[in-house]
Amino acid sequence: MTGKEAVVLAIDIGGTSLKGALVDGTGAIRGEQAVILEGRTGEAALACLENLGASLMAMAASGGLRPLAAGVIAPGVDEASGRVLFAANLGWRDLALRDRMAGHLGLPVATGHDVRTAGLAENLLGGTDNRRDFAYVMIGTGIAAALLCNGAIVSGARNMGGEFGHMPVIADGEPCGCGQLGCLEAYASAAAIARRYRTRGGAAGRSARDIALTQAEDPLAGAVWRDAIRALSLGLATVTVLLDPGAIVLGGGLAEAGTLLLDPLREALASRLTWRSPPPLRASRLGLSAGRTGAAILAFRLAGQSACIEAWDRGSSRGEPSGGA
Ligand SMILES: [Zn+2]
Incomplete structure (x- = not known):
C-alpha cells in the first residue's frame, strides 16, 4: 500500500449533464x-463521459489521491450486467457501460440505476427508521x-x-410522453407543471418552482399546482x-420546493387513506447529491471498503428537511 489517501470516483449521468466527484x-x-x-447523445455523450473520467483521474493524481474504484449511475442500467438497456435522452441502447468505463479508467467499476442508487443512499444516510420497506x-x-x-429493491x-x-x-x-393517457408524470413532473401552466395561457418561461411560489396570487398557478x-x-x-x-x-428538483410541496401533499395523502395512517412523508436529506452519494457507496462496496460508509453522517431520525420555501 502506498501512503496515498484513497478516494473513489462517483459519476452521476443525467439526461442533460454528467456530474463527477472524488469522494x-x-x-x-x-x-x-x-x-x-x-x-x-450516443457516442458523443460517451466521449464526454470518458473525458470526465480522465479529468477526475488527473485531479486525483495531482491531489496525491489514490482512486480505488468508480461508481457510475445512469438511467436504464441493469445492475446485473452493467449495461444500459435503454436511456432515451442519452440515445443509448444496450451499451456495455461498466465494461467500457472499466477499460477506460483502468479501475473496477460498479454501475447502478440512477434512481435506485439515489434511493439506496437516502435509505442508508437519510435518517429513516424503517430501512426495509421504503419508497x-x-x-x-x-x-x-x-x-x-x-429489504430488497423492486426491479421487476x-x-x-x-x-x-x-x-x-x-x-x-x-x-x-410515453404514449399512455393520464400518467402521474403528465401532471406532476416539473416539466409537466411548467407545460400545463403555459398551455393554459400562463406566461412562458415559468418553472415549476416559480408556479409553486406564486400559487396564492395567480389562480392559474394555483390550479396547476393543485392538479x-x-x-x-x-x-x-x-x-x-x-x-x-x-x-x-x-x-429531485421539485422536492426543493420544500413545504410548498410537502404540506399540501401530506394533507391530501392523509385524506385519501381513510382506514390507515399515511407513512411519514419528507424531503430527501441528501437533496440533489443523492445520486452522487449513492455512486460513491457502490464504489466503496466494490472496493471492499464498505465499513467506512458506516461512519458517514446519517442525519437525525427525526430530521425534517430544511424545506426552503
Ligand atoms: Zn407515461
Missing part, C-alpha cells in the same frame, strides 16, 4: 466536475421511484420496476396501500 473514505468531496451535454420518489423532468420491499422481471411516473392516476387523462398535488397524492396512496412503506422520501 474520500469519510464521505467528503475532494474534487468535482460537471459537464453539460448540450444535446450530445424514494424522484420528481424532476420526469418521475421515477426506488421501491424497497422487505424486465428491469422496469419503479416507473412510478407512468402509473395511470387519471382515467383517460392527458397524454404522456399536481392531487395526482401525486393518488400515486402515493397507491404505493402506500400496495407496499406499506415505512417512509416515503421525495427527491
Whole structure:
C-alpha cells in the first residue's frame, strides 16, 4: 500500500449533464466536475463521459489521491450486467457501460440505476427508521421511484420496476410522453407543471418552482399546482396501500420546493387513506447529491471498503428537511 489517501470516483449521468466527484473514505468531496451535454447523445455523450473520467483521474493524481474504484449511475442500467438497456435522452441502447468505463479508467467499476442508487443512499444516510420497506420518489423532468420491499429493491422481471411516473392516476387523462393517457408524470413532473401552466395561457418561461411560489396570487398557478398535488397524492396512496412503506422520501428538483410541496401533499395523502395512517412523508436529506452519494457507496462496496460508509453522517431520525420555501 502506498501512503496515498484513497478516494473513489462517483459519476452521476443525467439526461442533460454528467456530474463527477472524488469522494474520500469519510464521505467528503475532494474534487468535482460537471459537464453539460448540450444535446450530445450516443457516442458523443460517451466521449464526454470518458473525458470526465480522465479529468477526475488527473485531479486525483495531482491531489496525491489514490482512486480505488468508480461508481457510475445512469438511467436504464441493469445492475446485473452493467449495461444500459435503454436511456432515451442519452440515445443509448444496450451499451456495455461498466465494461467500457472499466477499460477506460483502468479501475473496477460498479454501475447502478440512477434512481435506485439515489434511493439506496437516502435509505442508508437519510435518517429513516424503517430501512426495509421504503419508497424514494424522484420528481424532476420526469418521475421515477426506488421501491424497497422487505429489504430488497423492486426491479421487476424486465428491469422496469419503479416507473412510478407512468402509473395511470387519471382515467383517460392527458397524454404522456410515453404514449399512455393520464400518467402521474403528465401532471406532476416539473416539466409537466411548467407545460400545463403555459398551455393554459400562463406566461412562458415559468418553472415549476416559480408556479409553486406564486400559487396564492395567480389562480392559474394555483390550479396547476393543485392538479399536481392531487395526482401525486393518488400515486402515493397507491404505493402506500400496495407496499406499506415505512417512509416515503421525495427527491429531485421539485422536492426543493420544500413545504410548498410537502404540506399540501401530506394533507391530501392523509385524506385519501381513510382506514390507515399515511407513512411519514419528507424531503430527501441528501437533496440533489443523492445520486452522487449513492455512486460513491457502490464504489466503496466494490472496493471492499464498505465499513467506512458506516461512519458517514446519517442525519437525525427525526430530521425534517430544511424545506426552503
Ligand atoms: Zn407515461
